[in-house]
Amino acid sequence: MYQPLCTRKFDMISIIIPVYNAEKYLQRCIDSIIAQTYTDWEAILVNDGSKDGSRAICEEYVAKDSRISLIDKPNGGPSSARNAGLEQARGEYVYFMDADDWGETKFLDNFVRNAYATKRLRYETQSKIATKTTLEPYDIVFQGFVREFADGRVEKSFVMDADTSMMTKEDIVCKLYKEHVYGWAWCKIFRREIIEKYHLRFDESLRLWEDELFTSEFLKHAKTIKTVDSHLYHYIYYPNSLMQTNNTYLKRLFLSERMNEVLMPIANDELKEYINTTYNKNLKYSLLMALKNEPNHRCDEETKEVLLDRYYTRIKEYPELKKYNVLSNKIAYSIAEWLLQTRWKWLIIRLLAKIG
Secondary structure (H helix, E strand, O other): OOOOOOOOOOOOEEEEEEEOOOOOOHHHHHHHHHOOOOOOEEEEEEEEOOOOOHHHHHHHHHHHOOOEEEEEEOOOOHHHHHHHHHHHOOOOEEEEOOOOOEEOOOHHHHHHOOOEEEEEEEEEOOOOEEEEEEEEEOOEEEEEEEEEOOOOOEEEOOOOOOOOOOOOHHHHHHHHHHOOOOOOHHHEEEEHHHHHHOOOOOOOOOOOOHHHHHHHHHHHHOOOEEEEEEEEEEEEOOOOOHHHHOOOHHHHHHHHHHHHHHHHHHOOHHHHHHHHHHHHHHHHHHHHHHHHOOHHHOOOHHHHHHHHHHHHHHHHHOHHHHHOOOOOOOHHHHHHHHHHOOOOHHHHHHHHHHHO
8 A cells, every 4th residue: 555655754735725606726735735645735725805706615624634735815926925925834834825726646755755865974983883864855946737628638748857967057947948847836836034135035926937936036046956856737828817918028138138047047047048048039029019019919119119129139139139120021021021230210100100
């Protein structure tokens, strides 16, 4: 019979779940936690001003299981809800779960059994040299996930080889970032001691990329990273969610710049080059889409000005910006592409406003 691994006395994981209008999937999420083979956990449900039946579902589970608690608060967004959960968390590790996702029965146990490195220490006694085995906790543990699409398709994420003992922290971060498993809060557990020591919290002003920013801030202070080659968490992907439809170009641009600034200190040369190349492509794409002025990409003149200024400032340092051709083949857009290399802003804006 399968026996979950308990490696230390204080292995509790605090699971923080922001809940907002999640009645359709919430029971599946909580049931998947209750069904875990690893049982030393606390689940902190944070009802973030739900207007449906989510609160009643939360209260029902709180009454049934003493490991589950409820925080009820006005709506403030996912970052605010996670921060409220952090104030109440007591576990050695913290895990952030989304209310519409679910985990297979061993996904928590898989985190815990990989959360500690075995250390053998040699020491002298009066009569001999002896060895002592200790368990040292990793600061952060990454695990793969399964992405589920609305049409029934499933897609497994990249998972790094579990043996990263010969890799530096910077090399591990580079690999995870380039394979797009770096930012999500729900594919990792965080050591709470570091969160509290440096008072790390989610930025409540953000509704986009807040996971990635928190992870980057955490990794600035983390010394050890563990990766687990498994896919036991199921992330439900919604193409029409905030992240896919938010077209506030300046907000995205400024956030990208802020995040790159935080990430650079823990990036190796390969990752720095990747970050700069990605930013340049995104900057030019945002600029050109804003200038096209299509119905689902409306953009005011001030935003276009800022994007153009960013582009011209950046192009001096990175000439390769000129080669990222993302415009259509229409003659008008070809002319606009050429005009971008001049500084005739108003002509560009007027031309694309006419044909947008």
